[in-house]
Amino acid sequence: MMEQLPALQVVLPLFSALLCLLIRNKTASRLFSVAVSWGCLAIALILLRTVQETGIISYHFGGWFPPLGIEYRIDLLNAYVLIIVAMISAVVLPFGVGHWGLSIPEGREYLFFCAFLLCISGLLGITITGDAFNVFVFLEITSLSSYALIAMGRNRRALRAAFTYLVMGTVGGTFILIGIGMMYLETGTLNMVDIANRLPLAYGSRTVLVAFAFLTVGVGIKLAVFPLHHWLPNAYSYAPATVSAFLAATATKVSYYVLVRVIFTLFGAAYIFETLRFHVLLIPLSLLAMFIGSTVAIYQTNIKRLLAYSSISQIGYMTLGLSFASINGLTGGLVHLFNHALMKGGLFLVLASVMHSIASNEIDDMRGLGRKMPFTMAAFVLGGLSLIGVPGTVGFISKWYLVVAALEKGWYPIAVLILLSSFLAVIYIWRVVEIFFFREPAAEKSIKEAPLSMLIPTWILIGGTLFFGLQTEWTAGVAGSVANFLLGGLP
């Protein structure tokens, strides 16, 4: 069975999603999806170990050998991203087991879990596949299920948010499709390794250029790179709380993975950064994202929107790391992928607990909440510190690599800007921390600490931000060898 794991990684959640439709009972479908997500995590862990021990795994479907058939190709990079997706889903799905509350629409629980599992399988599929067209298919599976998930939010604005996301997402997805088509025209293959081998022959061609443009813009929309981020704040704010946590921690991460794949595997860093000088575009955009995202976050009154804008700025860090095209920079970007998943997942879970307790996301309603829900809010503070990049948290590690990368290139102003932008994070985090802890509660309502089934998943992620802030061998270590591998060095 071991050699079938790559297929199972995707097939397991995919078919479990269908089974959820058959089960229909809300508790049963919930427990079932939790079990499935844990199974996915186990598979992902085994795959990472296998890749580390034996190198690249190649799996082909239906007896068609690559490059003709569809190939699942797992190297360090996707194994690493698989872990992120599987881990977050394994933590988010059990969140609040035993409580039905507000985050899951009543009467449609099984549909919720079905969409959730579909989304997981889509994300895992994008990550694992070695076939360019397959990326598109899984991308659409992810997108469709996430539109549905977002639309399940309680506020009617969730519907509009989902619709906007749908329009933007479809345009993005279609752009990716065009890009893939162009590459197919130029190389006659859809297998990524094959494309990568053949593209250098066509570097002069305009088709390749256009293909790259379409792919980047398409992925950029999905990734919410500044100025293509329009859909993200509303989608995250109005989605059901656990969905925000899951999407914030995984969806953009997987899009980032696709971008890295496109740039470093398909087109090759030398072509993108030396011939096209892509960083000339990407670095200013990343910096703008960092500053504008954070600045807008400062003025939000809805805490989920605040975190959503913070996500936009954090995505700026990731793309910045990528655009250095150096080992340290890419390590920084990739490690931030993991780190940001941990902290944003944790923070959104905190908000889900808060939502459960006070049924509001407005910062004003959370006055003095630190005293009523000390453990939950302490988790928020720690997650916030991590966003700021305080040493001892994961945020520091990412920032460290980015600054080192900037200095290494001699781009001192960028190093300074990276640090300054973390100061903006201090402002938007501390503004709400003050309100949580140093304001008197509005009215004496009986607000209780969140139940254990919510606290444990939250603290797993938040604890992770602390643990991996000190023990970086599994995050920065792996990210470092991925960066080495992508930039052509030895893994």
Add this chain to the structure above:
Amino acid sequence: MQWLGLWHYWAVIILMMIGLYIVIARDNLVKKVMGLSIFQVSVIMFYVSTGKVEGGTAPIIPEGGHDLVYSNPLPHVLMLTAIVVGISTTALALALIVRIQEAYGTVEDDELNAIDGAAL
């Protein structure tokens, strides 16, 4: 006149722009979805047209005929999936529009904005 030789690209691009324009410029959500569909169809046309080989036939091997030129079937197969994706997207979009209509009583974007307030 080389640029005219690739006339199917022109068709694709014009369709695509029409679609995008509708998505951007129309306020009615249903029309937006229509634009989106046109946009997607343009890409499907693009793929299908690239699979065409001069004088090629459907890639089904008749008995005895080995020297025939076939069109490239792969883009067609891919588009099968893309069509399904398109249908799903449209269906989902329409479902959302129905629910927006129920929740807001309108499907015009500017009216929706007015209802939700400028704070969006």
Add this chain to the structure above:
Amino acid sequence: MDGWRSWFCGKLSSWGPPLTPDQLIALSILSPAVGALAIALIGRNNDAGYNPRDIVTVIATLITFGFVVKLAGPVVAGDRPELSLFEVLPGLAIAFKIEPLGMLFALVASGLWIPTSIYSFGYMRGHHERHQTRFFVCFAIAISAALGIAFARNLLTLFLFYELLTFSTYPLVTHAGSGKAVKAGRSYLGILIFTSVSFLLLAIVWTWQTTGTLEFRPGGIVSGHFESSRAILLLALFVFGTGKAALMPFHRWLPAAMVAPTPVSALLHAVAVVKAGVFTVLKIIVYVFGIEFLTDGNYALWLCYVAGFTLIAASLVALTKDNLKARLAYSTISQLSYIVLGAALATKTSIVGGGMHIVMHAAGKITLFFCAGAIMVASHKTEISDMKGIGRQMPFTMFAFFIASLSIIGLPPLGGAWSKWYLILGALDAQQFLMVGVLIVSSLLNIAYLLPIVVNAFFFPTTEVEIGGGIKEAPIACVASLLVTAFSCLILFLYPDFFLNLAQMIGEF
């Protein structure tokens, strides 16, 4: 090593349970943290009467101090115990190694924690403060962070605990929860984080990127990698990045932090936090730049002037302040610059002076703050002009205030005399006669802003109508602690050997 010293060192290290030095390092940093946890768990919402958390606090202070003292023995004897934890980044670990300067700072911070805790019980009760459990928890964490800074083996570890110290003291500054406190907390956190993230971290990464190491080493690590303007820039980033050293223009947080309850001002903003700042500056100058490197290139000359300016300017500002705590705050800023100046002069003697001043100023300033707090608890007075004649109602407090003032001014027979002595010697060594002048002028200014308070208190009749009315001495816990710290100023003059030894060993890693 003479006889009594080896006997003393032996005594220091042999008492108590047998533990290896690396265990001791871990224990001394952990015990305040564990104490914090225990306080959090045991603490009740009873802020007025008996509360078991008080006992836990005292036990934690004693145990921590015990561990630090037990470590002092081997350090004085020449050992440099170390402990390495995780490797955070390749070649960069969270690691501790104790050298004399760190030992000095650790002894001061953990030692003064004991009287401060006892003082706090009296003060917090007397002042009817709320959320006392949170107060003691954060206090203990702050001490843990201070010890981490003291023992850090590399810049990364130091930075980690530096930031931990900032964040753990924030709730203490905003303790009152009033609008004013929250606003002060903002500028406190804002300035400290801004400087540390924008400058200090940048300097650290730059150093790492250029030299490939962040370890503290005798003789420094940057020589050979940085020169001329780049060295000056790096030094500026480091020194201004250490916002806790309150060098102008990044000093505003310190007066702002005075909204905190007085024990916080006393221990943290006269001892642990600010001393962590100047300690960091000293440590960076001695172990990252290296004294020779700085004097050879004359890179630190500008810092002398900045420190000298801060020294005089802050004293002048202090003269204008009528609020006692504000005056003490500016006095602290000025006194911190003595230490920075000692570092910037970069001679062996001036470094000794700087190190000694960490101890001497701590003992003096904590007493002054204790007195200010005691006056506040007993009479609810905060303005100096209202304190006329208060010496008659609170003789012990004001006597202690007098002793401590003399120590800050630097008059024998009090501890402050030693550090000033060495600082002036250091300035002479460096042939910075202007700085000698600055030091002398500032001593005069010290007299001008401290002694009038005492004179007011003892020799002027009170202006209040109800003479001898409500005002009595502060609670016994307060008075006892402030007398102990005042007495320690005297002791430090008579027996400075131990700290002097440590200070003279600075640079021997």
Add this chain to the structure above:
Amino acid sequence: MREKIILRVVSKAFIPFIFLFALYIQFHGDFGPGGGFQAGVVFAAGIILYGVIFGLDTMRLAVPERLMEYGIVLGLILYGGVGIVSLISGANFLDYDVLNAHDPTHGQHLGILLVELGVGITVTCAMTTIFYALAGRGEK
């Protein structure tokens, strides 16, 4: 549209042929153009035509909503089941060769037939469900 007699009669006559054609596309997909997708859509078109002409309630009697929802799943499970069977038989996912122990080509035939059947069922049911979902909204 209950009064439109022509529509009713004509569509009644047409619907069986639509179904038949769908089945043809479904099972001839092996040898010519066609397959599950197309067949499913045509089949669903027949059902939806019935619904449009005779009303939702009548349609619900003929093809219950719940049945259609299960149909989506069952079709896909049939598809996936083929994959799982090939997994269990020791080959890779969706490797049809192992489905028939004697002749890989027969295995291929069987495999594609089952998979396409699954697709056909799913598409039919999905289309019908979408119709229900959109058309049924107004009644609630």
